Amino acid sequence: MHELSLCDDLLGQVIAIAADNKAQAVASITVQCGPLSGVEPLLLDSAFAMVKVGTIAEQAELIIQSAPVIVQCQRCGEQSEASANHLICTACNSPDTLLISGNQLILASIGLDCAV
Template structure:
C-alpha cells in the first residue's frame, strides 16, 4: 500500500511546518486530493495514524478534501468539470482538453497548537 509512504511524507511535511512556526503540535491537517492523483483517500486516512504515531501530528485530525476534475477546452475555451476516464469538455464535447485540477495531492493547511508564553 503506497498510501503509507504518502502518509509518512505528509507527516514529514507537517513536522517541518510545526518546527518552522515554533509550535508544539498539529491539531488539523487538511489535504486536497483529486481522483487522478493515484491515492485512495480511504487508504490514506487509515494509514495516517500509523505514520503519525509518536510524532507531533499524532493527535491531529486529518481532513481530506476531494478536488473535482476540471478541464480547460482548447477548442472553445470553457472550463468545465469532467469525469474520470472521460476528460471531455462539458460545453462543446471536444476531447482537446487540459487538466486544470483533479490530479493534485496537496497539503492545503495545517492548524497548529502553541504553548502560551
C-alpha cells in the same frame, strides 16, 4: 498501499512546518486529494493513523478534501466539470483539454497549536 509512503512525505512536511512555527502540537492537517491523484482517501486516512504515532502530529485530525474534476477546452475555451474517465470537452468533444482540477495531491494547510 502507496498511501503509506505518501504519509511519510506528508508527515515530514508537517513536522518541518511545526518546528518552523515552534508549535507544541499539530491540531489538524488538511490534504486535498482529487479523484485523479491516484490516491484513495480512506487508505490515506488509515495509513496516516499508523505513521503519526509518537510524533508531534499524534493528536492531529487528518481532513481529506476531494476536488472537482474540471477541464478547460483548448479549442472552444469552455470550462466544464468532467468525470475521471471522461475528460474530453463536454461542449465541442475536443480531446484537446487541460485538466485544471482533479489530480491534486496537496498538503493544503495545517492547524498548529502554538498556545503557551
